Amino acid sequence: MTNHAGFAAEDAVTAAVPAPAQAGRHFSAFLTPRLTDCKKAAAAEHVDLAGAGVTVPGSWLDSMRASSPRHAKPVVGAEHDDWMEKHPSALAWFESVAAAAKGKEIVVFLDYDGTLSPIVTDPDRAIMTDDMREAVRGVAKHFPTAIVSGRCIDKVFDFVKLEELYYAGSHGMDIRGPTAAASEYHHIKAKQGDAVTCQPAAEFLPVIEEVYHALTVKMASIRGALVENNKFCLSVHYRCVDEAEWGALDAGVRAVIEGYPDLRLTKGRKVLEIRPVIDWDKGSALQFLLKSLGYEGRKDVFPIYIGDDRTDEDAFKVLRNRGQGMGILVTKFPKETTASYTLREPSEVKEFLRKLVKSKSNGDKGLIGK
Ligand SMILES: O=P(O)(O)OC[C@H]1O[C@H](O[C@H]2O[C@H](CO)[C@@H](O)[C@H](O)[C@H]2O)[C@H](O)[C@@H](O)[C@@H]1O
Numbered sequence: 001m002t003n004h005a006g007f008a009a010e011d012a013v014t015a016a017v018p019a020p021a022q023a024g025r026h027f028s029a030f031l032t033p034r035l036t037d038c039k040k041a042a043a044a045e046h047v048d049l050a051g052a053g054v055t056v057p058g059s060w061l062d063s064m065r066a067s068s069p070r071h072a073k074p075v076v077g078a079e080h081d082d083w084m085e086k087h088p089s090a091l092a093w094f095e096s097v098a099a100a101a102k103g104k105e106i107v108v109f110l111d112y113d114g115t116l117s118p119i120v121t122d123p124d125r126a127i128m129t130d131d132m133r134e135a136v137r138g139v140a141k142h143f144p145t146a147i148v149s150g151r152c153i154d155k156v157f158d159f160v161k162l163e164e165l166y167y168a169g170s171h172g173m174d175i176r177g178p179t180a181a182a183s184e185y186h187h188i189k190a191k192q193g194d195a196v197t198c199q200p201a202a203e204f205l206p207v208i209e210e211v212y213h214a215l216t217v218k219m220a221s222i223r224g225a226l227v228e229n230n231k232f233c234l235s236v237h238y239r240c241v242d243e244a245e246w247g248a249l250d251a252g253v254r255a256v257i258e259g260y261p262d263l264r265l266t267k268g269r270k271v272l273e274i275r276p277v278i279d280w281d282k283g284s285a286l287q288f289l290l291k292s293l294g295y296e297g298r299k300d301v302f303p304i305y306i307g308d309d310r311t312d313e314d315a316f317k318v319l320r321n322r323g324q325g326m327g328i329l330v331t332k333f334p335k336e337t338t339a340s341y342t343l344r345e346p347s348e349v350k351e352f353l354r355k356l357v358k359s360k361s362n363g364d365k366g367l368i369g370k
Contacts, residue, residue: 060250061246064238084342089341089342089348090326090341091351104302107145107146108143108146110148111309112160114308116128121240127159128159128160132349136160136353142357146167146168147165148282148285151170152229153170155230168289169231170231173232174201201276201278205231208276211234211274224240232276237270253272262276268309283317286303306343308330330349
């Protein structure tokens with residue numbers, strides 16, 4: 001695959017499930033009328049290079065613009081087929097996945113937004129369905145399972161609501177093991193009172209808090225902008241901001257963080273993210289969790305990481321470098337990725353998780369895992 005800039009990627013939002021607003025977020029002024037407009041725009045929207053890991057030459061603004069449907073070219077025909085051949089469906093090729101995992105201990109890592117819940121206009125309404133929750137619960141009964149998200153732990157836990165999981169929030173900078181209620185599960189190796197925790201960016205909390213307030217003030221004049229406090233990192237959403245104002249938003253964010261050399265700017269799906277400069281990402285969280293679970297130096301472990309955006313690429317790369325397990329990218333369109341398999345959308349993720357459980361339940365026949 002060579003010309004990644006030509007690859008389009010979807011970012012169609014799904015109708016939001018109404019839910020009460022939560023703390024730790026701030027929508028800028030005029031949101032209510034803008035949300036209606038945004039929903040209309042979202043209905044016609046099918047592409048988002050911004051979430052595709054695509055490198056667009058020029059400024060960040062160019063890159064933000066590239067996520068507009070007007071600028072993106074869908075990939076069709078031979079180029080698409082070629083990409084799918086290199087990144088086959090983990091469902092259609094499930095037998096291959098099972099064969100690769102045979103005789104090994106599976107550990108499951110799941111991103112949240114765009115993986116367990118569909119992308120929606122309002123981040124507070126990215127609800128996970130009960131069916132999906134049951135699928136994740138089923139997986140966690142058989143395999144150690146972690147949620148790895150850009151969101152803060154409390155927020156992602158509010159959505160997932162499963163105590164038997166590991167959680168790595170704030171892009172892996174806040175890691176927490178299962179609560180005692182989950183100790184009945186055979187795979188929980190940590191002893192009671194031996195809780196797994198890790199907060200490598202703890203010293204940055206005061207500065208993040210300060211910048212959150214400064215960004216909230218700065219973004220107040222940009223209609224539809226939303227600043228979300230994810231504890232160890234911040235998200236500035238521009239999904240509901242007119243494209244004509246993206247430049248002002250980008251400049252405003254940069255002006256605020258200019259005075260903070262300890263912070264850096266990254267980009268997700270219609271979101272600018274501000275995080276500490278420390279060398280820690282979702283890939284580091286994956287490594288930390290595997291070690292905490294006692295898999296360091298073991299050849300018989302098979303981590304499966306499922307995620308949909310560029311921040312998940314750090315975890316895919318770790319798996320590729322370890323030569324272990326499998327990265328699965330959730331996407332309907334070709335994207336530059338280190339993942340080896342694909343699933344099209346959260347409903348396919350659910351089906352894949354169910355298949356994993358079913359295969360494990362037939363474990364005596366040795367279909368999957370140990
Ligand atoms: O690592 P993740 O669990 O995928 O979290 C990444 C970001 O997800 C959320 O934003 C994205 O999803 C929203 C809801 O569907 C959508 O409105 C937004 O445009 C997307 O960027 C979350 O709000 C961010 O804080 C996370 O960093």
